[in-house]
Amino acid sequence: MDLALLVPGIVFALVFLLALYLVFAPLMHWWPHHLLSQLVTDPPPAEPTSPTPSWQQLNDLRVQTYERNRGLFLVHSCAPSTAAGQVVDAHICLTQHSNGPLDDESIQAVEYTFGPQFTDHSLVRTDPQDGYCVTVSMWGPMLCLAKVYFRDGTPPLLLERYISFETT
Secondary structure, X not given: OOHHHHHXXXXXXXXXXXHHHHHHHHHOOOHHHHHHHHHOOOOOOOOOOOOOOOHHHHHHHXXXXXXXXXXXXXXXXXXXXXXXXXXEXXXXXXXXXXXXXXXXXXXXXXXXXXXXXXXXXXEEEOOHHHOOOEEEEEOOOEEEEEEEEEOOOOOOEEEEEEEOOOOO
């Protein structure tokens, strides 16, 4: 290899690198930090770092919910709506976990409230044979509140259920 060609090639490469540095030096103040932030990152935590309730605390809360609700919960199912301008007909019912007020007929009535975009009044159901169910036509999701009245005079129980549906 001819040394006469090698030296000018090396000089040219050094001059080229120096020119690049002079042109891009003002922009390079962000480069080392940006590069390091891309290369050296802590992995995301697998679990929350702040204190959270233990499994036992959450389970205790779950059991308390059963007790507070007297085992009663709202459930719903949806079917395509038969009403014009609506998407689904939602069938909302009272159900219970294990034995409870639905078995011993201690429920007097259930008052359903859906909000002013669905109806301007509550819907009351008193028939235990159908699970105190109500069916409403919906065009969008809504929050349902159900106030359960008991025959024994205990204060009414307020249940809630977010009624949503999938559209495809």
